[in-house]
Amino acid sequence: MLFFTQCFGAVLDLLHLRFQHYQAKRVFSSAGQLVCVVNPTQNLQNGSNRSAVPEEDSSERKEQYLCRQSVNDPQLTSCTCPLYSCKWEGHLEVIVSHLTQSHTINILHGTEIVFLATDMHLPAPVDWIITHSCLGHHFLLVLRKQEKYQGYPQFFATMMLIGTSAQAQNFNYKLELNRNRRKLTWESTPRSVFDCVDSVITDGDCLILNASVAQLFSDNGSLAIGIAIAASKPCSVEPEK
Amino acid sequence: MLFFTQCFGAVLDLLHLRFQHYQAKRVFSSAGQLVCVVNPTQNLQNGSNRSAVPEEDSSERKEQYLCRQSVNDPQLTSCTCPLYSCKWEGHLEVIVSHLTQSHTINILHGTEIVFLATDMHLPAPVDWIITHSCLGHHFLLVLRKQEKYQGYPQFFATMMLIGTSAQAQNFNYKLELNRNRRKLTWESTPRSVFDCVDSVITDGDCLILNASVAQLFSDNGSLAIGIAIAASKPCSVEPEK
Numbered sequence: 001m002l003f004f005t006q007c008f009g010a011v012l013d014l015l016h017l018r019f020q021h022y023q024a025k026r027v028f029s030s031a032g033q034l035v036c037v038v039n040p041t042q043n044l045q046n047g048s049n050r051s052a053v054p055e056e057d058s059s060e061r062k063e064q065y066l067c068r069q070s071v072n073d074p075q076l077t078s079c080t081c082p083l084y085s086c087k088w089e090g091h092l093e094v095i096v097s098h099l100t101q102s103h104t105i106n107i108l109h110g111t112e113i114v115f116l117a118t119d120m121h122l123p124a125p126v127d128w129i130i131t132h133s134c135l136g137h138h139f140l141l142v143l144r145k146q147e148k149y150q151g152y153p154q155f156f157a158t159m160m161l162i163g164t165s166a167q168a169q170n171f172n173y174k175l176e177l178n179r180n181r182r183k184l185t186w187e188s189t190p191r192s193v194f195d196c197v198d199s200v201i202t203d204g205d206c207l208i209l210n211a212s213v214a215q216l217f218s219d220n221g222s223l224a225i226g227i228a229i230a231a232s233k234p235c236s237v238e239p240e241k
Numbered sequence: 242m243l244f245f246t247q248c249f250g251a252v253l254d255l256l257h258l259r260f261q262h263y264q265a266k267r268v269f270s271s272a273g274q275l276v277c278v279v280n281p282t283q284n285l286q287n288g289s290n291r292s293a294v295p296e297e298d299s300s301e302r303k304e305q306y307l308c309r310q311s312v313n314d315p316q317l318t319s320c321t322c323p324l325y326s327c328k329w330e331g332h333l334e335v336i337v338s339h340l341t342q343s344h345t346i347n348i349l350h351g352t353e354i355v356f357l358a359t360d361m362h363l364p365a366p367v368d369w370i371i372t373h374s375c376l377g378h379h380f381l382l383v384l385r386k387q388e389k390y391q392g393y394p395q396f397f398a399t400m401m402l403i404g405t406s407a408q409a410q411n412f413n414y415k416l417e418l419n420r421n422r423r424k425l426t427w428e429s430t431p432r433s434v435f436d437c438v439d440s441v442i443t444d445g446d447c448l449i450l451n452a453s454v455a456q457l458f459s460d461n462g463s464l465a466i467g468i469a470i471a472a473s474k475p476c477s478v479e480p481e482k
Contacts, residue, residue: 183429204457
């Protein structure tokens with residue numbers, strides 16, 4: 001009996017180590033639900049790092065990284081890379097290939113996954129991001145650590161549709177943190193990738209965590225966010241490209 | 242048909258005015274759920290107003306308004322008034338009479354209510370508070386607007402049991418904001434009233450809203466928070482005093 005208990009303990013230890021020392025993004029199945037370990041995205045190939053910008057400088061940056069708010073024809077309008085540290089701009093249909101090729105970001109399939117962000121202690125600004133393919137569309141889950149006020153980092157999590165605002169109205173998403181008898185849930189309509197992440201954060205249209213709240217829900221520096229996406233009303237689901 | 246439509250519109254207008262121009266705290270039933278209109282608590286009878294204190298001064302205030310963290314016998318230990326602007330200290334069994342008499346705070350009954358906080362635009366610090374009687378205990382719902390960083394007001398909502406931390410473990414509570422296809426939910430165990438609100442805020446063990454998020458969920462300067470309290474495990478429910 002003692003032998004089996006020790007074996008079970010060793011297996012648990014190995015599983016724990018596998019989580020903590022994972023070097024690359026991997027996708028595996030745990031307890032029937034897809035868990036995606038997401039490392040922070042830094043030091044990109046085709047973008048220079050932007051330093052932490054206090055609130056008073058944000059207007060300058062807004063001009064520099066102009067958001068495309070008034071989109072008529074998505075084929076003619078470019079969108080920016082949602083990563084804080086990347087200056088890439090391009091058309092809607094190539095943003096997924098930009099993210100997968102330049103930032104080696106995984107594409108996950110399925111309407112429900114667990115997003116496990118590692119190294120939450122890293123100094124702001126830093127992004128965690130995945131591409132999520134379901135219901136005939138691609139979605140981006142962006143978790144950003146940023147200092148809206150210097151010395152006061154917060155975490156902002158939002159779901160963006162790689163599509164227009166009108167298309168985004170056809171979906172709902174849910175983000176859920178759950179740990180130690182506490183649960184925090186955010187449900188909303190995704191934003192279009194044409195809205196830049198900065199404006200989503202300024203609007204407060206995302207799940208916002210103070211550092212102390214993120215700490216409450218973290219386990220050894222990693223934060224697990226349950227994600228679910230659903231169609232909000234009957235719509236013409238296009239086949240995945 | 243037009244007559245009935247106009248009558249219905251007039252009734253809706255009257256209901257809207259009744260909400261917006263309510264001068265005192267009132268309790269009424271709407272759509273089967275108890276709605277409590279809660280005005281901000283300011284200019285108290287037996288307490289002097291405390292000014293907005295930036296983060297760097299909070300240690301001084303903590304010493305001044307010492308929290309009772311290590312409670313052995315609640316009969317012998319006093320707790321502070323949860324209101325930011327009140328210096329009252331007293332024993333557990335008299336805190337409800339202090340709140341109802343000195344601050345004219347209502348006691349509501351039932352496990353589910355809607356807390357409708359008015360005048361959200363008022364400058365920090367400001368509190369909205371109700372006493373909630375259910376499951377054989379009294380609970381306090383405290384909503385505080387405070388500037389942890391000067392010029393950056395946030396809203397903090399927490400449920401506190403008028404009892405010990407051990408008793409609080411027998412309950413769960415849920416706070417829910419719901420508006421314009423967005424929903425934000427916080428579920429947790431209540432904190433004991435022996436923990437002061439400052440420490441709950443510092444721990445991040447509460448629902449936290451940035452000003453922009455509060456704005457998204459507000460309607461004409463009022464914020465509706467759905468509240469539900471439940472027993473988390475079988476416990477000896479004492480009769481209400």
